[in-house]
Amino acid sequence: MNILQIDSSILGDHSTTRQLTAAIAARLQAAAPGAQVTYRDLAAAPLPQFTAAPGAMDAAALSLALEQVLAADVIVIGAPLYNFSVPSQLKSWLDALAVPGKTFQYGASGPEGLLGAKRVIVASARGGIYTPGTPMASLDHQENYLKSFFGFLGVNQLEIVRAEGLKVSDEVRAQALASAFEQIAQLQAA
Numbered sequence: 001m002n003i004l005q006i007d008s009s010i011l012g013d014h015s016t017t018r019q020l021t022a023a024i025a026a027r028l029q030a031a032a033p034g035a036q037v038t039y040r041d042l043a044a045a046p047l048p049q050f051t052a053a054p055g056a057m058d059a060a061a062l063s064l065a066l067e068q069v070l071a072a073d074v075i076v077i078g079a080p081l082y083n084f085s086v087p088s089q090l091k092s093w094l095d096a097l098a099v100p101g102k103t104f105q106y107g108a109s110g111p112e113g114l115l116g117a118k119r120v121i122v123a124s125a126r127g128g129i130y131t132p133g134t135p136m137a138s139l140d141h142q143e144n145y146l147k148s149f150f151g152f153l154g155v156n157q158l159e160i161v162r163a164e165g166l167k168v169s170d171e172v173r174a175q176a177l178a179s180a181f182e183q184i185a186q187l188q189a190a
Protein backbone atom coordinates (compact mmCIF):
# COMPACT_ATOMS: atom_id res chain seq x y z
CA MET A 1 0.00 0.00 0.00
CA ASN A 2 1.28 3.44 -0.95
CA ILE A 3 0.25 6.31 1.31
CA LEU A 4 0.70 9.91 0.19
CA GLN A 5 0.67 12.30 3.16
CA ILE A 6 0.16 15.98 2.35
CA ASP A 7 0.53 18.85 4.82
CA SER A 8 -0.35 22.44 3.97
CA SER A 9 -0.63 24.27 7.30
CA ILE A 10 1.50 27.37 7.72
CA LEU A 11 1.55 26.92 11.51
CA GLY A 12 4.39 24.41 11.82
CA ASP A 13 4.53 22.71 15.21
CA HIS A 14 1.36 24.57 16.28
CA SER A 15 -0.68 23.06 13.48
CA THR A 16 -3.62 20.82 14.23
CA THR A 17 -3.87 19.29 10.75
CA ARG A 18 -0.21 18.28 10.93
CA GLN A 19 -0.91 16.36 14.14
CA LEU A 20 -3.92 14.73 12.52
CA THR A 21 -2.24 13.69 9.26
CA ALA A 22 0.66 12.19 11.25
CA ALA A 23 -1.76 10.22 13.41
CA ILE A 24 -3.72 9.03 10.36
CA ALA A 25 -0.56 7.89 8.57
CA ALA A 26 0.62 6.11 11.73
CA ARG A 27 -2.76 4.40 12.11
CA LEU A 28 -2.72 3.20 8.48
CA GLN A 29 0.88 2.02 8.80
CA ALA A 30 0.16 0.14 12.01
CA ALA A 31 -2.62 -1.70 10.22
CA ALA A 32 -0.48 -2.39 7.13
CA PRO A 33 3.15 -2.62 8.31
CA GLY A 34 4.61 -2.81 4.78
CA ALA A 35 2.93 0.42 3.70
CA GLN A 36 5.16 3.07 2.14
CA VAL A 37 4.60 6.71 3.04
CA THR A 38 5.49 9.53 0.68
CA TYR A 39 5.41 12.87 2.47
CA ARG A 40 4.97 16.36 1.04
CA ASP A 41 5.02 19.61 2.99
CA LEU A 42 3.36 22.16 0.72
CA ALA A 43 4.02 25.04 3.10
CA ALA A 44 7.77 24.31 3.16
CA ALA A 45 7.99 23.57 -0.57
CA PRO A 46 5.02 25.12 -2.37
CA LEU A 47 4.17 24.41 -5.96
CA PRO A 48 4.05 27.46 -8.25
CA GLN A 49 0.75 29.24 -8.79
CA PHE A 50 -0.73 28.73 -12.23
CA THR A 51 0.30 31.19 -14.87
CA ALA A 52 0.31 31.18 -18.65
CA ALA A 53 3.58 33.11 -18.78
CA PRO A 54 6.00 31.18 -20.99
CA GLY A 55 8.54 29.14 -19.00
CA ALA A 56 7.18 30.29 -15.64
CA MET A 57 5.70 26.96 -14.60
CA ASP A 58 7.97 24.24 -13.19
CA ALA A 59 6.77 21.36 -15.35
CA ALA A 60 8.84 18.79 -13.45
CA ALA A 61 7.36 19.83 -10.09
CA LEU A 62 3.81 19.69 -11.45
CA SER A 63 4.45 16.33 -13.05
CA LEU A 64 5.93 14.90 -9.82
CA ALA A 65 2.86 16.02 -7.86
CA LEU A 66 0.61 14.23 -10.34
CA GLU A 67 2.77 11.08 -10.41
CA GLN A 68 2.73 10.87 -6.60
CA VAL A 69 -1.06 10.96 -6.62
CA LEU A 70 -1.34 8.39 -9.40
CA ALA A 71 1.01 6.07 -7.48
CA ALA A 72 -0.89 6.40 -4.18
CA ASP A 73 -3.52 4.02 -2.87
CA VAL A 74 -4.43 6.31 0.02
CA ILE A 75 -4.03 10.09 0.03
CA VAL A 76 -4.05 11.82 3.42
CA ILE A 77 -4.55 15.57 3.12
CA GLY A 78 -4.07 18.10 5.89
CA ALA A 79 -6.59 20.83 5.06
CA PRO A 80 -6.83 23.78 7.44
CA LEU A 81 -9.65 26.25 6.95
CA TYR A 82 -8.07 29.59 6.09
CA ASN A 83 -10.41 32.44 5.22
CA PHE A 84 -13.25 30.02 4.47
CA SER A 85 -11.22 27.97 2.01
CA VAL A 86 -8.05 25.89 1.80
CA PRO A 87 -4.51 27.37 2.03
CA SER A 88 -3.30 28.68 -1.32
CA GLN A 89 -0.45 26.15 -1.15
CA LEU A 90 -2.99 23.34 -1.11
CA LYS A 91 -4.91 24.96 -3.97
CA SER A 92 -1.72 25.05 -6.08
CA TRP A 93 -1.21 21.33 -5.44
CA LEU A 94 -4.81 20.59 -6.45
CA ASP A 95 -4.28 22.64 -9.62
CA ALA A 96 -1.49 20.22 -10.57
CA LEU A 97 -3.87 17.26 -10.33
CA ALA A 98 -6.69 18.26 -12.66
CA VAL A 99 -5.09 16.92 -15.82
CA PRO A 100 -7.28 15.70 -18.71
CA GLY A 101 -6.43 12.16 -19.72
CA LYS A 102 -4.70 11.47 -16.39
CA THR A 103 -7.20 12.19 -13.63
CA PHE A 104 -10.35 12.86 -15.67
CA GLN A 105 -11.60 12.69 -19.22
CA TYR A 106 -14.63 13.74 -21.21
CA GLY A 107 -16.71 10.81 -22.42
CA ALA A 108 -19.99 10.51 -24.31
CA SER A 109 -21.99 11.39 -21.23
CA GLY A 110 -19.72 14.15 -19.90
CA PRO A 111 -16.75 14.22 -17.52
CA GLU A 112 -15.48 10.96 -16.07
CA GLY A 113 -13.11 10.82 -13.10
CA LEU A 114 -10.20 8.40 -13.33
CA LEU A 115 -9.12 8.16 -9.66
CA GLY A 116 -11.96 5.94 -8.53
CA ALA A 117 -9.84 3.28 -6.85
CA LYS A 118 -8.16 5.70 -4.46
CA ARG A 119 -9.07 6.46 -0.89
CA VAL A 120 -8.79 10.07 0.24
CA ILE A 121 -8.75 11.00 3.92
CA VAL A 122 -9.00 14.72 4.69
CA ALA A 123 -7.79 16.02 8.05
CA SER A 124 -9.88 19.17 8.49
CA ALA A 125 -9.24 21.79 11.18
CA ARG A 126 -11.22 24.98 11.64
CA GLY A 127 -11.42 27.71 14.21
CA GLY A 128 -15.21 28.03 14.03
CA ILE A 129 -18.05 25.59 13.41
CA TYR A 130 -19.30 24.92 9.89
CA THR A 131 -20.99 21.53 10.18
CA PRO A 132 -24.03 21.21 7.87
CA GLY A 133 -27.06 22.75 9.53
CA THR A 134 -25.10 25.31 11.58
CA PRO A 135 -25.32 29.09 10.86
CA MET A 136 -21.85 29.29 9.23
CA ALA A 137 -22.25 26.17 7.07
CA SER A 138 -22.57 28.11 3.79
CA LEU A 139 -19.08 29.56 4.35
CA ASP A 140 -17.44 26.13 4.14
CA HIS A 141 -15.44 26.27 0.90
CA GLN A 142 -12.86 23.87 2.30
CA GLU A 143 -14.40 20.42 2.98
CA ASN A 144 -17.10 21.01 0.36
CA TYR A 145 -14.51 22.08 -2.20
CA LEU A 146 -12.33 19.03 -1.55
CA LYS A 147 -15.34 16.71 -1.77
CA SER A 148 -16.40 18.30 -5.08
CA PHE A 149 -12.88 18.33 -6.50
CA PHE A 150 -12.07 14.71 -5.72
CA GLY A 151 -15.60 13.69 -6.65
CA PHE A 152 -14.98 15.19 -10.10
CA LEU A 153 -11.80 13.11 -10.31
CA GLY A 154 -13.84 10.01 -9.57
CA VAL A 155 -12.93 9.45 -5.93
CA ASN A 156 -15.92 7.85 -4.26
CA GLN A 157 -14.23 7.07 -0.97
CA LEU A 158 -13.46 10.41 0.70
CA GLU A 159 -13.44 10.47 4.48
CA ILE A 160 -13.19 13.53 6.70
CA VAL A 161 -11.49 13.59 10.08
CA ARG A 162 -12.66 16.91 11.52
CA ALA A 163 -11.53 19.07 14.44
CA GLU A 164 -13.63 22.23 14.46
CA GLY A 165 -14.46 24.99 16.89
CA LEU A 166 -10.77 25.11 17.81
CA LYS A 167 -10.96 28.85 18.53
CA VAL A 168 -14.34 28.81 20.26
CA SER A 169 -13.11 27.97 23.78
CA ASP A 170 -10.58 25.73 25.49
CA GLU A 171 -13.36 23.28 26.30
CA VAL A 172 -14.68 23.10 22.73
CA ARG A 173 -11.11 22.77 21.43
CA ALA A 174 -10.34 19.88 23.78
CA GLN A 175 -13.56 18.12 22.77
CA ALA A 176 -12.86 18.69 19.07
CA LEU A 177 -9.36 17.25 19.32
CA ALA A 178 -10.53 14.25 21.34
CA SER A 179 -13.26 13.63 18.76
CA ALA A 180 -10.80 13.85 15.85
CA PHE A 181 -8.37 11.39 17.44
CA GLU A 182 -11.28 9.05 18.17
CA GLN A 183 -12.28 9.28 14.49
CA ILE A 184 -8.71 8.32 13.57
CA ALA A 185 -8.80 5.34 15.93
CA GLN A 186 -11.99 4.21 14.18
CA LEU A 187 -10.64 4.52 10.61
CA GLN A 188 -10.90 1.36 8.57
CA ALA A 189 -7.47 -0.20 8.07
CA ALA A 190 -7.58 -0.42 4.28
Ligand SMILES: Cc1cc2nc3c(=O)[nH]c(=O)nc-3n(C[C@H](O)[C@H](O)[C@H](O)COP(=O)(O)O)c2cc1C
Residues within 6 Å of the ligand: 009, 010, 011, 014, 015, 016, 017, 018, 079, 080, 081, 082, 083, 084, 085, 125, 126, 127, 128, 129, 166, 167
Ligand atom coordinates in the same frame (compact mmCIF):
# COMPACT_ATOMS: atom_id res chain seq x y z
C1 LIG B 1 -4.49 32.55 8.02
C2 LIG B 1 -5.59 31.89 8.82
C3 LIG B 1 -6.90 32.03 8.40
C4 LIG B 1 -7.93 31.43 9.13
N1 LIG B 1 -9.22 31.54 8.70
C5 LIG B 1 -10.21 30.93 9.38
C6 LIG B 1 -11.56 31.00 8.92
O1 LIG B 1 -11.88 31.59 7.90
N2 LIG B 1 -12.51 30.38 9.66
C7 LIG B 1 -12.20 29.67 10.78
O2 LIG B 1 -13.11 29.11 11.40
N3 LIG B 1 -10.94 29.56 11.22
C8 LIG B 1 -9.94 30.17 10.55
N4 LIG B 1 -8.66 30.06 10.99
C9 LIG B 1 -8.37 29.17 12.13
C10 LIG B 1 -7.89 27.82 11.61
O3 LIG B 1 -8.89 27.18 10.86
C11 LIG B 1 -7.45 26.94 12.77
O4 LIG B 1 -6.38 27.62 13.44
C12 LIG B 1 -6.96 25.57 12.34
O5 LIG B 1 -6.36 24.92 13.43
C13 LIG B 1 -5.96 25.67 11.20
O6 LIG B 1 -5.35 24.40 10.94
P1 LIG B 1 -3.79 24.24 11.24
O7 LIG B 1 -3.66 24.43 12.74
O8 LIG B 1 -3.42 22.89 10.81
O9 LIG B 1 -3.07 25.33 10.47
C14 LIG B 1 -7.63 30.67 10.28
C15 LIG B 1 -6.28 30.55 10.70
C16 LIG B 1 -5.28 31.15 9.98
C17 LIG B 1 -3.85 30.96 10.41
